[in-house]
Amino acid sequence: MNIAFQMDDLSKINFATDSTISLIIESQLRGNKNYIYLPGDLFIKNNEVYAHTCLVILDIKNPQNYKLTNRKVSKLSNMKFIFIRQDPPFDMSYITSLHILELLDTKKTRVINDPKGIRNSPEKILIFDFPKLIPPTIITRSTDEVMEFLKKYKQAVIKPIYGNGGDGVFLLSKKDLNLNQILESFLSLSKEPFMVQKYLPEIIRGDKRIILINGKPVGAIARVPKQNEIRSNIHVGGSAKKVSISKSDHAICDAIGPELKKRKLFFVGIDIIGKYLTEINVTSPTCLIEIKKLSKVDIAKIIWNQLA
Numbered sequence: 001m002n003i004a005f006q007m008d009d010l011s012k013i014n015f016a017t018d019s020t021i022s023l024i025i026e027s028q029l030r031g032n033k034n035y036i037y038l039p040g041d042l043f044i045k046n047n048e049v050y051a052h053t054c055l056v057i058l059d060i061k062n063p064q065n066y067k068l069t070n071r072k073v074s075k076l077s078n079m080k081f082i083f084i085r086q087d088p089p090f091d092m093s094y095i096t097s098l099h100i101l102e103l104l105d106t107k108k109t110r111v112i113n114d115p116k117g118i119r120n121s122p123e124k125i126l127i128f129d130f131p132k133l134i135p136p137t138i139i140t141r142s143t144d145e146v147m148e149f150l151k152k153y154k155q156a157v158i159k160p161i162y163g164n165g166g167d168g169v170f171l172l173s174k175k176d177l178n179l180n181q182i183l184e185s186f187l188s189l190s191k192e193p194f195m196v197q198k199y200l201p202e203i204i205r206g207d208k209r210i211i212l213i214n215g216k217p218v219g220a221i222a223r224v225p226k227q228n229e230i231r232s233n234i235h236v237g238g239s240a241k242k243v244s245i246s247k248s249d250h251a252i253c254d255a256i257g258p259e260l261k262k263r264k265l266f267f268v269g270i271d272i273i274g275k276y277l278t279e280i281n282v283t284s285p286t287c288l289i290e291i292k293k294l295s296k297v298d299i300a301k302i303i304w305n306q307l308a
Helices: 019-029 092-101 115-119 143-153 179-189 201-205 247-262 288-295 299-307
Strands: 002-006 033-037 042-045 048-058 066-068 072-075 081-084 110-112 137-140 155-160 170-173 194-198 207-213 216-224 239-242 267-273 276-281
Touching (some): 081 092, 092 115
Parallel strands (some): 002 033, 002 081
Antiparallel strands (some): 042 048, 137 194
């Protein structure tokens, strides 16, 4: 099969941890031809969707040794599957690529995850579809609302609404001398509201990343923050720890799974702290390599088995 991956430049990839590389390797082992392109390579011509692509061939034992063919124009309707795997920010460039991919005939070419599903499921807002599962959380640009929230909950975590990888995440407390400076920074750096979520002390033991495929949990790890740090993302120094999927985790997955399938969100990563759902990641879920290393669960193989 011809497979395409809309992803970040290979020169910026961490081959030791990047989940897209796992997907490409498994696809290559199955004899597929794998093409990569950047979001900016997409274009529409004669009512057809095209991209400037390169055929990529990875060295299975050392993926950093890869070969790329010269760029060529590919009609994306000739692809069996297209994986949307570029990292956020979830900005107008990202949204434009989704609009373009929506023009494809899904009977011929399946896009994972579904472009409309991604576009209509902003990761930090989608959790509000499941209010009984989440910790106290507000989305706002009002400093008064933040102060009222802190008055009630004492400590909170503030996050950019379209950020990723732990960037721009801070612990808030009314006792913090930098509180006003942090809020001023959020208000000045973007026009969007931001997320403020009750601080959950269980984060010290890590947050749990669970991967769901077609609405069902298939693997998990705990991401444990460094000392004196609240961010557990591996991207910012968090460490991966083997963990099982608990009864309460299964209850969360059972509650959200049908909605994920309804939105055609095939490949999803959720974050759980304690017994609370804190995020639903639908753009480019990660941690496949860490889960395989620690738990021997090969999620890339599971994905391709279900797609075959």
